[in-house]
Amino acid sequence: MGKRKLEIMDTTLRDGEQTSGVSFSASEKLTLAKLLLDELKVDRIEIASARVSKGELEAVKQITEWAASENYLDRIEVLTFVDGGISLKWMEEAGAKVQNLLTKGSLNHLTHQLKKTPEQHFSDIAAVFDLAQKQGVTTNVYLEDWSNGMRNSKEYVFQYLDFLATQPIKKLLLPDTLGILTHTETFDYLSEILERYPSFHVDFHGHNDYDLGVANIMEAVKAGCHGLHLTVNGMGERAGNAPMASAVAVINDFLPEVEIAINESSLFKVSKLVSAFTGFGIPANKPIVGDNVFTQTAGIHADGDNKNNLYFNSLLPERFGRKRKYALGKTSGKANIQKNLQELGLTLNDEELKKVTARIIELGDKKEKVTKDDLPYIISDVLDSDTFQQKVFVKSYVLTHSKGLKPSTTVSVELNGKIYEENAQGDGQFDAFMNALRKVYHSEKLELPKLVDYAVRIPPGSNSDALCETIITWQDNNTDFTTRGLDSDQTVSAIKATEKMLNII
Known part of the structure; x- marks a missing residue:
């Protein structure tokens, strides 16, 4: 038996942007989209919510234009709403081809937020499917508050899934919207659904309110789910989503039955760049990407190493691309800067590169050296200045x-x-x-x-x-x-x- 392929969908640019105080500019979104697909090798990215703003529309257009030229358009996803086709019009203008339709996964949400009966909701959803097909848009469906739905109104969830089984749905997206699941519930609920609806492609979307995000994605994989939604640095609403770096390390080290396409050695640089773009620092003790996690207390460590690697585990820093620095300063040429950009997996156009070079030279006059670690900050600063x-x-x-x-x-x-x-x-x-x-x-x-x-x-x-x-x-x-x-x-x-x-x- 070959390994089961597990899809990774990154939603840093959509759910991650719902982190309080975070907003990516269009050029930052495009830079990250390229990095996530080309360098980190995630399978899909969710990049925006439809109808949010003019700036959001512009960002999505830039990404879909680039994606179309790289043959990636089917890997770019947008969150949409059951709104009689308004979201679909927005998507058409933005050039996007895959919608992740937000629908109600619990009776509580349906009754109190939408104030509709299940039948009314299903008929509204069927109309959206119909429009999407005419427009050539693929539809995945989110069951918002699905975890509470399974816990408190399971009959409704199954009634809804029976309806969805009659629709042209590509993927079923099951979110623990409020981060309330334990690992045992995650396993049980997903096993039940996968057994009952073997033809669905099922994604699990975990939140981290109790710090159980990674435990829950482990159990979702064991239950047989086909995809996971993760975010870089665990960005997202409230306590955030299941974090990409920890999830990838856990899957690679503890779940041998599945394989993922993620390029582990890029995790650190992507993490640093997202941190620089969002202004959200990475805690020094954050697993895999924190500054201190590969630092041992020297005396004890040296002694332990001499006694048969007592302080050694599988998490070697080299796996995650952690090491080596090149100094940058006022004598840096474009080539040196390009080399550092390549190491960060970044591409800038000539105009942007010129601006970044000029900024490095200006800063190099004020301090002795500019390091590779400084680069994301400088790029963010230069690109940010273009937005007004x-x-x-x-x-x-x-x-x-x-x-x-x-x-x-x-x-x-x-x-x-x-x-x-x-x-x-x-x-x-x-x-x-x-x-x-x-x-x-x-x-x-x-x-x-x-x-x-x-x-x-x-x-x-x-x-x-x-x-x-x-x-x-x-x-x-x-x-x-x-x-x-x-x-x-x-x-x-x-x-x-x-x-x-x-x-x-």
């Missing part, structure tokens, strides 16, 4: 900090072609800068958004001359948005993040 038209320029500033005196800042800002200059004091240099900026905006009767969160980080593996990324979350009319700035000086990186905010508002 710059109309506000922080022309110059003087930041003073003297012992016994309050920090003060003088700032010169160009706003709609006019130069303003103000001076202010504050609790720190950045606070003084913001106070001076407020004076400028007040003089024009303009309000600045409220600063709600301020985080600073340096790329892992860097040292005292590291690049510094400041991530600031702002609140404007009750909506939150995030901007990032990159520089070798912490206050300057915060000022750059603020300049981006000024242009966005």
